[in-house]
Amino acid sequence: MQIVRELDPLRNAVAALKADGALALVPTMGALHEGHLTLVREARRLAAHVAVSIFVNPRQFGPREDLAKYPRQLERDCELLEAEGVSLVWAPGVEAMYPAGYATNVSVSGVSEGLCGEARPGHFDGVATVVCKLFNQVRPDMALFGEKDWQQLAVIRRMARDLDLVLPHAGAIRGVPTVREADGLALSSRNAYLSPTDRAAAVALPTGMKAAIAAIRAGTPIAQATARLKAELVEAGFASVDYAEVRDAASLAPVEALDADPARLFVAARIGGTRLIDNMPV
Numbered sequence: 001m002q003i004v005r006e007l008d009p010l011r012n013a014v015a016a017l018k019a020d021g022a023l024a025l026v027p028t029m030g031a032l033h034e035g036h037l038t039l040v041r042e043a044r045r046l047a048a049h050v051a052v053s054i055f056v057n058p059r060q061f062g063p064r065e066d067l068a069k070y071p072r073q074l075e076r077d078c079e080l081l082e083a084e085g086v087s088l089v090w091a092p093g094v095e096a097m098y099p100a101g102y103a104t105n106v107s108v109s110g111v112s113e114g115l116c117g118e119a120r121p122g123h124f125d126g127v128a129t130v131v132c133k134l135f136n137q138v139r140p141d142m143a144l145f146g147e148k149d150w151q152q153l154a155v156i157r158r159m160a161r162d163l164d165l166v167l168p169h170a171g172a173i174r175g176v177p178t179v180r181e182a183d184g185l186a187l188s189s190r191n192a193y194l195s196p197t198d199r200a201a202a203v204a205l206p207t208g209m210k211a212a213i214a215a216i217r218a219g220t221p222i223a224q225a226t227a228r229l230k231a232e233l234v235e236a237g238f239a240s241v242d243y244a245e246v247r248d249a250a251s252l253a254p255v256e257a258l259d260a261d262p263a264r265l266f267v268a269a270r271i272g273g274t275r276l277i278d279n280m281p282v
């Protein structure tokens with residue numbers, strides 16, 4: 001497994017791998033957990049070679065967010081990736097990704113509005129910008145992302161289509177279902193920040209979401225079910241709820257009543273200073 005930190009060696013490494021077969025990219029910010037490794041395993045199933053990028057992208061963190069304390073553990077991440085048969089780790093420093101004078105921003109409207117787009121202004125510009133750069137740097141045949149960040153996936157798909165990014169087919173950007181702990185909490189690098197008490201209380205997020213979905217399917221109005229879910233999360237120990245909303249799974253337009261189109265429940269809530277997000281089909 002090659003670990004590359006500058007663009008020139010990256011280009012050489014990518015050219016050699018692509019000469020040997022399809023290359024799949026798994027973009028990450030490191031602090032790898034089983035959710036990332038599931039993406040890597042799926043990528044290995046689909047492509048001859050897997051490249052994993054590890055870059056804690058400052059442009060997707062707001063001024064009051066956790067950039068400085070975001071977990072960084074490159075050595076351990078590389079050991080995990082080597083054991084999974086990854087061919088290439090692309091781990092640029094901030095200077096390699098955004099050299100002095102860097103001035104370009106990729107901004108996707110529509111799907112980036114509302115939900116995390118509202119709660120974290122500028123976040124999706126940062127994500128779209130870095131993923132656009134990663135696609136251009138690695139030029140993968142496919143890229144895999146976790147469905148836990150469903151809105152992020154929608155933003156990336158829109159960006160790739162709108163900018164005619166060179167990916168060989170429409171399904172080249174793949175979403176992989178969320179990996180969960182035994183009690184249902186979605187895996188996230190941020191779960192590491194939770195105290196034992198907050199971790200125990202955090203299970204209210206997936207269980208409350210499942211109960212709200214069951215209520216909606218049984219005919220409870222969406223607004224009533226989501227209001228009850230917000231109140232239950234606060235009662236369970238969450239400090240606040242950024243949003244609990246049902247939206248169209250593809251367009252992310254708000255849904256007030258279920259129809260034939262797939263819809264999902266999206267929630268972001270804060271517990272002990274940590275912001276957790278999740279989404280599930282309704």
Ligand code: PAF
Pocket residue numbers: 027028029055057060127130131149152
């Ligand atoms: O989901 C993430 O880890 C990040 O948002 C991504 C896609 C690697 C871009 O920095």
